[in-house]
Amino acid sequence: MPNKIRIAPTPSGYLHLGNILSFALTAALAERVDARILLRIDDMDRQRANSAYVQDIFDTLNFLEIPWHEGPRTLQEFESEWSQIHRMPLYQQALEQLLQTEQVFACNCSRSQIRSLSIDESYPGTCSHEAVPLDGSEVNWRITTPRYSEIQIQLWPQGNQSAKLPALMQYFVVRKKDGFPAYQLSSLVDDVHxxxxxxxxxxxxxxxxxxxxxxxxxxxADSFTQVQFYHHGLLMGADQQKLSKSAGATSIRYLREQGYKPEQIYQQIANLTGIDELVTNWRQLAEVVFHKRI
Structure with a gap:
């Protein structure tokens, strides 16, 4: 099977510097492993998805000259062919498979209830033996998870590694209360597809x-267990919190409006990672990050 990698932003806000670091590393890794790049826009969070944010993805990638080989090129093309809505039958098929093998249970706990039961907001399995109807309204579907077994993952370039499922991922949600598939399921199904x-x-x-x-x-889905993952360090703001849309991180759109050129944006990303070298494009940024293992 030929190598393929994806850029997979969510249209829930304007793209920021942290997003661009990840996209630059994706494009550079694609060149290293001779992979085609897919642009996959994850719009399954229907309450937060916004067409202006989708357009921002195209504008930003084109402005910063980050390439992709497959996927939509325009907002109209995305909405008519590439939105995750068009892959709902695939997600439903996966949910049905989990249902038939009795791997899921319904949960009607609210976030505030979970916070009151768990200091770190991990879900303690409250509803796993409550027999809450799966076809009830306002229920999540959660998956039964192993508490102690090791999971094998392929890291690039280290190779095979093992780790336990962390507390925050115990009994993770696969279908949300609105009936749409949760991120963990839709992302997996898309990557396999x-x-x-x-x-x-x-x-x-x-x-x-x-x-x-x-x-x-x-x-x-055996092919996904062989996927190679590269996990990079995060860009931190002045408050030492990771850059994020929800925290109001400075967007590329704003920097463009202030007259920033692509090379200035890449240099700013480099500076935030502690890189002293001159960086003017995504290739240079990625090569320094790979070399320093940031």
């Missing part, structure tokens, strides 16, 4: 990698 072989993510998404590999084992 598109034949993804390599994935670049921030180190904060290592728990998601473990959860998705575990889910792939249950669904017998």
């Amino acid at each position: 598109f034949g993804i072989t390599h994935i670049v993510r921030g180190v904060d998404l290592l728990p998601s990698t473990l959860a998705q590999v575990y889910l792939a084992q249950i669904l017998r």
Whole structure:
């Protein structure tokens, strides 16, 4: 199977510097392993997805000259052919498979209830033996997870590694209360559907990698268990918190409006990672990050 990697932003806000670091590393890894790049826009969070944010993805990638070979090129093309809505039958098939093998249970706990039961907001399995109807309204579907078994993942370039599913991923959600598939399931199904072989993510998404590999084992999606993952360090703001859309991180759109050129944006990313070298494009940024293992 030919190598394929993906850029997979969510249209829930304007792209920021942290997003671009991940995209630059994705493009550079694609060149290293001779992989095609898929642009996959994850719009399954229907309450937060916004067409202006989708357009921002195209504008930003083109402005910063980050390439992709497959996927939409315009907002109209995305909405008519590439939105995750068009892959709902695939997600439903996976959910049905979990249902038939009795791997899921319904949960009607609210976030405030979970916070009152768990200091770290991990779900303690409250509803796993309550027989809450799966077809009830306002219920999540959660998956039964192993508490102690090791999960094998492929890291690039280290190779095979093992780790336990962290507390925050115990009994993770596979279908949300609105009836739509949760991120862990839709992302996995998409990666299998598109034949993804390599994935670049921030180190904060290592728990998601473990959860998705575990889910792939249950669904017998063997190709995903061989995907190679590269987890990079995160860009931190002045408050030492990771840059994020929800925290109001400075967007590329704003920097463009202030007259920033692509090379200035790449240099700013480099500076935030502690890189002293001159960086003017995504290739240079990625090569320094790979070399320093940031």
